[in-house]
Amino acid sequence: MTIAAALLLAMQVGPNPASTPPLGAPPELEEQRARSAAASAPRTAQTPSRLVECLRLAADDAESAYDSATSWRANARDAERAQAAHCQGLALVRMERYPEARDIFAVARGEVGDDNPTYRARLGAMAGNAAMAGREASAAIPHFERAIVDANIAGQNDIAAGLEIDLARALVAAERPEDAMAALDRAREAGPGDPRAWLLSAKLSRQLGRLMEAQRQVEQAAVLAPRDPAVGLEAGVIAALANRTEDARRSFESVLLVAPDGAEADRARAYLAQLSAEGNSPQ
Known part of the structure; x- marks a missing residue:
């Protein structure tokens, strides 16, 4: 790690927190954004050209792609039925x-x-993400759970880790935070180098009032992604809740250093203004 990176890391996370009570919960930090199901299209050398063409059409003209995929599916057999349904589902997402x-993604998964x-696993993930988008x-939740089973059968740890994160988001939205934390525990185990799992774990631990655990997790997120403004922002919120005002200030300032024009910077500026005006934690 370079000296500059080490300094930035120190600004992001600060020292370990003291045992002080929380001062109140800050707002959600954009945890529940649904991700597009389109990102999960299979990328293998065996991907049929007809599916590739249909997916490309869906990106430009979803209605035409849906009609084409519906016609294709009506005459398809065996594995091609799943591929046609895959394209139908993506077109429906676009619409x-x-x-x-x-x-239709769930139907397609069952036909593979x-x-x-x-x-x-990818088709199950698409079904889950479509449900989240809706x-x-x-x-x-059940779509992500089935997809995780498939990914584990395939020995795809990276896919399984990402799906555990998706499952955790769904569980948080369904007001099942303890189950979400268990999913994030599995995500960190399957993909220990994924900073998203550590950052989301820190957010959830903080929301559950477990500030020491949140601090440890955000520190690991900062090791893995020292220039991620979301990590600096979360580290500042955790520090503020632990009454470590100067550490919080340094963390928020680190956000302005690495991404002065981003959405996180706007939040960091608001938090810094509040710290200056009230001497309190972000609300």
């Missing part, structure tokens, strides 16, 4: 018809053979 997309668990967190 923001999320419940229909969720259902047991010999391709990685593709099954603000149906409870409906998303």
Whole structure:
């Protein structure tokens, strides 16, 4: 680690917190944003050209892609039925018809053979993400759980770790924070080098009032992603809740240093102004 990186890391996380009570809960830090199901399209050398063409069409003309995929599916057999449904689902996502997309992705997953668990995992993830985009967190949970099983069968630890994070988001939205923390524990175990798992764990630990645990987790997130403004912002909130005002100030200032024009910088400036005006933690 360079000297500059070490200094930035110290600004982000500060020293370990003292045993002081929380001063109140800050607002959510954009934890519940649904991610597009489109990002999960399979990327293997065996991907059929017809599916690739359909997915490209969906990006430009979702209605035409849906019609084309529907016609394709009507005449398809075996594995091609799942591929056609895959394209139908993506087109439906583009048209923001999320419940229909969720259902067709689930159908597609069921049509993929047991010999391709990685593709099954991706289609299950798409079903879960479509449900999240439609603000149906409870409906998303079983889709993510099945996708995790598929990913583990395939031996795809990276995919499994990302799906555990998706599951944790759904569980938080469904007001099941302890189950969400368990999912994040599994995500960190499957992908210990993924800073997202550590950052989301820190946020959830902080929301549950476990500030010592949150501090440890945000420190690890900062080791893995020392220039991520979201890490600096979260570290500042944790420090403020622990009554470590100067550490909080340094963390918020680190956000302005690495990303002065981002959304996190706007939050950091607001928190810094509040610290200066009230001598208190961000509300």
